[in-house]
Amino acid sequence: MKTVLVGINAKFIHPNLAIRYLYTYTKDEYDVDFIEFTIKEDVSEIVNKIYEYKPSLVGFSTYIWNIEIIKKVVVKLKELDDNIKILFGGPETSYDIEHWFSILPIDYLITGEGEYPFKALLHALENNLDLKHVPQLSYREKDNVLINKEEYVIDLNTLPSPYRLKRDNHNRQHQIQYIESSRGCPFKCSYCLASLEKRVRYFDRDYVKQEILYLMSQGAKTFKFLDRTFNLRKDNALDIFAFIIKNHREGCVFQFEITGELLDEDIIKYLNDHAPKGLIRFEIGIQSTNDYTNRLVNRIQNFAKLKRNILLIQAGGKIDLHLDLIAGLPKEDFQSFTKTFNDVFSLRPQELQLGFLKMLRGTKLREEAPLYKYKYHETAPYEIIENEDLSKDDVKLIHLAEDILEKYYNSHRFDQTLSYIIDRYYTHNNFQFFLEFGAFYQIRYPNLHHQPADLCIRLWDFIRYKELDENIIISLIKYDYLHKTKIKPKIFYEPIITPEERRRLYNHFITLYPNYNLDNLYRYALSEKLFINPLTYEEGEYYLIKLFLPHDKNCYIIKIS
Structure with a gap:
């Protein structure tokens, strides 16, 4: 029996870790393979490529970002060959089980963690055994959908590594490497599927370290830990941070999802003292600074402590911060959300993600939607349209x-x-x-x-349009545009520097920086007059020189007395 696992990813850079876990857990005993696509690919082409495997069973890893295209693929695949059996797994289809069987010609559905149930299903199908003993499996029997409610909690340290597949090595440096050091979440935020997980379990720390070393040896650069709260255990977090700092390779970046107010000041100090700049990136889900709203969604957040920790991190200048907000939470009206945004934007993180509430299947907040008069889109990602306060x-x-x-x-x-x-x-x-x-x-x-x-x-x-100080602000726009450009760009403005000013500027510049010459400047530089120093905001006449030499893209601000 040929089984094909299918991952349809948001982008090429986001490989599907789930199907790799299923594959490595079963490949030595069963005829299993996997294939990946992106949501931008043509449905018919996806169907044809899957069909080339001549599968008996096709398993789809489902999420809110791919379920709509998966629906189309499943229908076409069944039209092509109704004998192919369809299996769903993943967070999007682990809830409202009857719904998926009612709208799609699927045969099996596994909820929750899938490694053991998937292997048990393959064993049952190949040996014509009763499916009622496969934990977490739902399946059709005549006109009924039967649901096995038994759950199996696997020992994480019995799972084979999904990170060492040789077929992945040629893409390591071009894709994000998703890493787990734990599964589960201790919190119960009512809008989040992670709140439904039973408990937090950890992989062996030495195993995690060895996998990171292997991935780096294969050229991997970008790592994202999938742990819901990486800093839940101080000893675990500090040990892995220290390992990464000691063993990282040049150009590597590691991202962690953390709970900011749980950060220990000892960890912050350690990172500020020892981490190279840009090696570590924290993602912190603030979501709202409205205490009442947070209580309504079962969030406990001490924003004052969180803010203090963020400022300590920023003072070190080592860790990049990605902060998250959610618009549309209960009782957060427009005025309250404005305050939330301003509270968080004032911290000036490297990135501020403004997301919109998604009413995910299985979450408590989706069940409570009538209480707050939510209207939301019926198709994934189920984003809010309005509620009683917004x-x-x-x-x-x-x-x-x-x-x-x-x-x-x-x-x-x-x-x-x-x-x-x-x-x-x-x-x-x-x-x-x-x-x-x-x-x-x-x-x-x-x-x-x-x-x-x-x-x-x-x-x-x-x-x-706003009648702001045009001379000053266009000077800053010109600086930002040229400063960030690596290749000599198209100029969107009419330069105001005169040929005589440019001649004086370049002659002055080579006296300050004798490593350059006039030929370099006239051939490989762009220059412009500014009315403000873009680095200090001191107003006056300044000149910008941006170099586009093959190995020199420096940008200089010059004031000629």
């Missing part, structure tokens, strides 16, 4: 602000410009900038693609 128009405005946040803040294309604008003109309500610019952008440039130069022009247009 209107459709409110949600739309926040979406517009989120679009600007991604294009202009999280992209880091306009760091100096945005800091100046927000600190000077939007000090008391940072969110207002993103709201106003978002609404402006939607009216002027709806559904238009953008290159970096286009983003500059559109921000310049907004500055004129």
Whole structure:
């Protein structure tokens, strides 16, 4: 019996770890293989490639980001050959079991952790055994759907490594390496599927370390730990941090999801003292700073302590911070969300992700949706449309602000410009900038693609519309644009530096930096006059020189007395 496991990923860089666990746990005893696609691929092509394996059983790893395309693939695959049996697993289909059997021609569904139940299913099918003894399995029997409620909690340290497949090695440096050092979550946030997991269990620490060493030896650069709260146990976190600091290779980055207020100051001090800059990245889900809202979704958060820890991390200058917010939580109206955004944005993290509440199947909050008069999309990812405290128009405005946040803040294309604008003109309500610019952008440039130069022009247009100090802010936009560019770019502005000013500037520059010559500058540099020093915000006449030499992309700010 040929079994094919299918992962349909959001992007190529996101490999599916789940199907690798299933594959390595069963491949020595059963005829199992796996194949991966992305959600951008054509449905018919996916179906044809799966069919080339001549499978008897096809298993799909389901998530909110791929379930809609999986629905289409399953229907076409069954049309092609109704004898192929379909298995679902994964967080998206582990709840509302009858729903999936009622809308799709699936044959089997495994809920929760799948390694042992998957192997038990293969054993039962190959030996014509009764399926009622396969834990966590739901299946069709005549016109009924039978659900085995028995759960099997596997010893994590009996699982073969999913990280050492030779077929993956050629893609290591181009993909994110997803790592588990534990499974489970201790918290009960009512909007999150992790709240339904029973307890936290840990992999052997030495095993985790050896897998990291192996992956680095194969060229892996980017690692993301899937632990729900990596710093739940101080000893575990500190030991792995110390191991990574000691053994990392150049260019590696490790990301961890942590609970910020649980961070021990000893760990923060250790990382600030010993971690190379940029090696470690923390993702912290703040979600809301409204205490009442947090209580309603079973979150316990001490924002004052969390903020203090974040400031300690930032003072060290070693750890990049990715902070998360959720718009649409219960009793968080537009005014409250504005405060939440401003509370968190004031910390100026490297990245601020503004997400929208998703009413995930199986969660307590989805069951409570009528209580708060939620309306949400019926198809995945089940995003909120409105609730009793946040209107459709409110949600739309926040979406517009989120679009600007991604294009202009999280992209880091306009760091100096945005800091100046927000600190000077939007000090008391940072969110207002993103709201106003978002609404402006939607009216002027709806559904238009953008290159970096286009983003500059559109921000310049907004500055004129708001009648802000154009000379100063366009100087900052020019600096951000040229500073971040690695290849000599298309110029979106008419230079104001004159040929004579450029001649004086270059002659002055080579006296300051004798390693350069005039030929370098005239051939490989762009220069411009500015009315502010973009690094200090001191106003006056300054000059920018951006180099585009093959091995020198430096940017200089020069003041000529």
